Amino acid sequence: MKTDCREFVDALRKVTDADALWRVMLTFFYSRGGIRISYRHVQGDPDRDMTPTIYHDGFPDGFIRRSVAEGYHRSNPISAVALVTTEPFYWSDVETKRKLSDAELAFLDIVRTEIPGNGVVIQMFGPNSRNGTINLGFPEDFPRLEPSELGELQLVGQAAHLAYCRLVPPEEQEAHRLTAREVEILEWIAQGKSNSVIADILGISVHTVDTHIRRIFKKLRVHDRTTAAVKGLGAGLVQNATSGWGP
Missing domain, CATH: 3.30.450.80 (Transcription factor LuxR-like, autoinducer-binding domain)
Structure with missing residues (x-):
């Protein structure tokens, strides 16, 4: 209807x-x-x-x-x-x-x-x-x-x-925008990679990965990796995490 x-x-x-x-x-x-x-x-x-x-x-x-x-x-x-x-x-x-x-x-x-x-x-x-x-x-x-x-x-x-x-508001829009590095890390999270593996792939320290993930959680308003992956990449809300969509 x-x-x-x-x-x-x-x-x-x-x-x-x-x-x-x-x-x-x-x-x-x-x-x-x-x-x-x-x-x-x-x-x-x-x-x-x-x-x-x-x-x-x-x-x-x-x-x-x-x-x-x-x-x-x-x-x-x-x-x-x-x-x-x-x-x-x-x-x-x-x-x-x-x-x-x-x-x-x-x-x-x-x-x-x-x-x-x-x-x-x-x-x-x-x-x-x-x-x-x-x-x-x-x-x-x-x-x-x-x-x-x-x-x-x-x-x-x-x-x-x-x-x-x-x-x-525009200021809130910008505050929740993921950086290119955060988008990249979110993609690896969605593929099930651990922080240490992500660090090896990207050539950065585990501490740096941890920092990025905390920022991702804050921007996506989530508290765990699974929810971040679902919210960022699943069939639902994508808060600036997606570089394109379809179509």
Whole structure:
């Protein structure tokens, strides 16, 4: 049963944190036929070498892990094109929007191979260059949405994005951003590596690894390695730990 837009707006008024907002978004977009959903928040210049904030649900675990390891956001044309346009479009149509680089075409090949079905990207814009995208993946053979339906999804996405900007001030956003080294260590944690093994792999001391892990726990608001891996890499909340997502 479809969630009514008015119900969604009413629910937005009641959320008090980003996790609750994400749950409300999942309920709405799944009710509209989606089976994979991601929300990406970008602060400032989207081209800068910085990991965005990403929430995701339903994307293949293997794809998410590779996103972290290989930094997919740097060669993802879908979000890049979305953030310089104003109308939602299907993933499969991105090649009609502009000429893509070899790296971007390679990214699309990975998406087609690892993520069945098509999807749409919805762009949102906020205060002080706090912009974002929502990707909504559909089952194979799911009929294309009418322009009016895409417009409705964009209105809902924009409302959700502004709610996120309200709930998460810029200074808090930056405070919880993982560094490149922390992202790297989180990936090894997710693969089950001990602190001493991570230290050997990265050529740093165990003490340094311990320090990074304490900072990761604080930023992700967790208290153990398993929860950090699940929260950072699993099919749920990814707080700046993911260098890309899918797609």
